[in-house]
Amino acid sequence: MELSKKGSMSSLYLSPLLAGAVAGFSVDVTLYPLDTLKTRLQSQQGFHKAGGFRGVYKGLMTVVATSMPMSALFFMSYEGTKSTLLPHAASHWAPAVHMFAASVGEVFACVIRVPAEIAKQRKQTYVGSGTRSAISILLEAYKSEGMRKGVYRGFLSTVARDLPFSFIELPVWELMKATVRQHNNGEITSLQSAVCGSLAGGFAAAATTPLDLAKTRIMLAEHTTSPKLRVLAVLEHTYCTRGLRGLFAGVAPRTTAFMIGGFVFFGVYDDVKAVLEKKFS
Template identity: 30%
Template sequence: MAVSSSTSTSQEKQALGSHSQAQFFVWREFVWGAIAGAYGEGMMHPVDTIKTRIQSQAILDGIQNQKSVLQMVRSVWQADGFRGFYRGVTPGITGSLATGATYFGVIESTKKWIEDSHPSLGGHWAHFIAGAVGDTLGSFVYVPCEVMKQRMQVQGTMTSWSSMMMKDGISKSGNPRYSYYTGMFHAGSSIWKTHGLKGLYAGYWSTLARDVPFAGLMVVFYESLKDVTEYGKQKGMLSLNWHVNSSLEGLVLGGLAGGLSAYLTTPLDVIKTRLQVQGSTIRYDGWLDAIHNIWAKEGVTGMFRGSIPRITWYIPASALTFMAVEFLRDHFNERVGGNNLQEVARLSVDNKKSSLQEIS
């Protein structure tokens, strides 16, 4: 009987190990993360265009002539029509494919590795680090796409951009000096020829300074909201007959987590945007100089400029993304890991029976 018990224990460990390995790397997480990220960007790109223009208008038009959200929407529509809201959508979707894939593809494996190998970093610290690592990996593709996207967003039509460049030549107002981009590849090649790799990665560190805390905070808020929801269920605060599909739960909680994280990191987004759109005429000499100048000239209002369209973008984008991921976990993880879990459960019962027989 001792041999039988040992064999069962060995089989159980083997089944647990294979299940752990299957959960450590799930390629579906990368695919669905990429699709969800691209879908969210495509749907919410017009809002992102308004946010980018609002945050960068201090460079383009001067501090005294800055427009409100409604004024900017009207201005884009009058100058460029519906197409104006989708300027830069191709590099935007390309960057979101990369960040969506790495964020959700890496986040689960990183989080579980931290919790298993470094228990002291478990809980919210594990969630924060996992989100930060996943987003950092995507930044190598995302940042060049973000530079191209934002420059295309602020240019508008070729006529309006040419007119602005002529005014810049006369008034020396400090507007960015770069050619009009007809598409993503033209933008990339033009930036490369003019500024090289440094131009494509303009504002890279400011992007990380924004995205690392944003990505980490979003996971922490999401997991915390899930804990609060579960606590409410256990304490009877929610009706026992009340059941919410996990995809719908991901939609609501993901939206709340994304919106809150977006608002708290708006100042970092303002700095990043202005560094990336300023072009050849340098107005801000680095991250710290940008903080000093924006705070001195525009105060709190300047630091949080564009917060409304930023939140408006992130709430539905985050909601759709988390909903897709929860849907994946519900439907695909069960198929992948269901057999192993049943095998582990069966082996555990057999192991207990063998131990009881051995004692008797």
Template identity: 35%
Template sequence: MSSNTNLDIWFAGAFAAFTVDLLVYPLDTLKTRLQSQDYEKLYRNSNGTLNRSLFRGLYQGVGSIILITIPSSGAFFTTYEALKYGLKDLVPPNSTIYLPQPAIHAVASGTAELVSCAILTPAEVLKQNAQMLSAGTRRSTSLEVLRHFRKHPARLWRGYTALAARNLPFTALQFPAFESLKGYFMKRRQLKKGGQAVDGIFERARITALSAGIAGSGAAWITTPVDVVKTRIMLAAGSGDDGPKKDLKAKSSNWLLNGVRGTGKSGFDVAREILKAEGVRGLFRGALLRACWTSIGSGLYLGCYEGGRFYLEDARQETNERDTSLQNDWSKVKVGIGGSRSQDVVKKSAWQDD
């Protein structure tokens, strides 16, 4: 079991989230725009070519997601690590009860995801609506979107069910596969080193990143339909798709005001509409981009987390060892009993001989 404290795990998760959000956020913006119900109208020209606006403002909304992702990621990993080891400890040694490792990892990651989603949902709604604004606005895109939720702040939590419905199967697929692949690669690396343990920070981070990338890309592809539905619901919370349609290429503030009411459609209703209008292909829109983005993001995310966690663990162990080496064993020191070394070595002075 790891000797990390909850604070170590929290800092490692927050550092990983901050790093990944900065590096792969543009790909997430492209994915959101591809999955939008207004993709054809906003980002394709009449001749079928891509509009340049698709690639503008790729960091719109990054501020809100970074601020919230840091605590949500810390909460996720703290819950995940606690449950992963806690569930193992529930089963006593030599017990007839058997809990498979994949089941433990799935339950731990699923519960951690529910905690994380409760914190993350408002920022996710702000982020995805900010990603759809026209680039070039003078104001912060996150503040521009937030301004339209002042009268309906509860709408910031619209999409929690959709977010959890996407993330639960994703993490339930990813983490058991990730833990299994990491164990497999660790054993292979250990055999190549002649049985020595793999304890290098960068080496462990590299193996973790490779395992997470493979597991994440597969889970992302499978769960793309739920992600498309989630994107549509969250965009509807800020833009709405009920009522009379207006010019979608108008100013960003008008675009938000047109549909600030949002819709009350369920995820099944949204999925049914996508199937009817776009077919199965519509449910898998952006699947390749999402798989590539998740492979890079998961690899960096869990790789940074693992590297940061073991760095903090090593630093803590070195500090403890240093403190222990400075402590003396005073139990064997005798005070005032018998002769001392000073009495044997030091001779009497000349005036004492008199």
């Protein structure tokens, strides 16, 4: 009985934690150049001044060092919340449960994601910052701007971007997987899950591009910037100066990255998770 309980707990928390870590590492290393190009397209100084096509791997080690714990924390929280709530909810409430579980996972993940994004995006766009370590960038941000306005600058805008993204991506992914299972005798392969993740990720990425742009502008802004650094203010200013096209700057590399990333991420995640669950069962 005790062994069975330990196996169940390992399957519930340890399997998604380890699978999420491997999946996060795989997708971030694979798609980092596209993320750099997207960030430079969205930067206030413009694509070419922000670095253009040069040094597209600037800040990679920052991502490598944080992607594994961040993805692990997200999926452990997501799967744990989902497994706890789904048995007590009617089937038609499943999408709402997935949304809530995704929001819990995103908030936890942002504790790691935001400082990593601060360091990464400043290395990606600031001239001469490629030789500076992520720690030195964050220490400078802390000394000059403090914890909330420096190291965690853009926390709320990141949550505001990632929650709608997860509200779209995770339920769509789960719904598409359920549809595949219905037509495949309750079974789904990691390849099919990867395709579902690719479509869900691309759709969610395109829809939330304006929020991603606002987050990028807020994180890259100097602490002496005069306009209030608020999501709505940034979106309004961007729309007034650059129109609808400005709001969707970087949509092509972002959507492409998330379609490829969704394929790699969810495919690797489901594959590794299935292997670990068999091992722990």
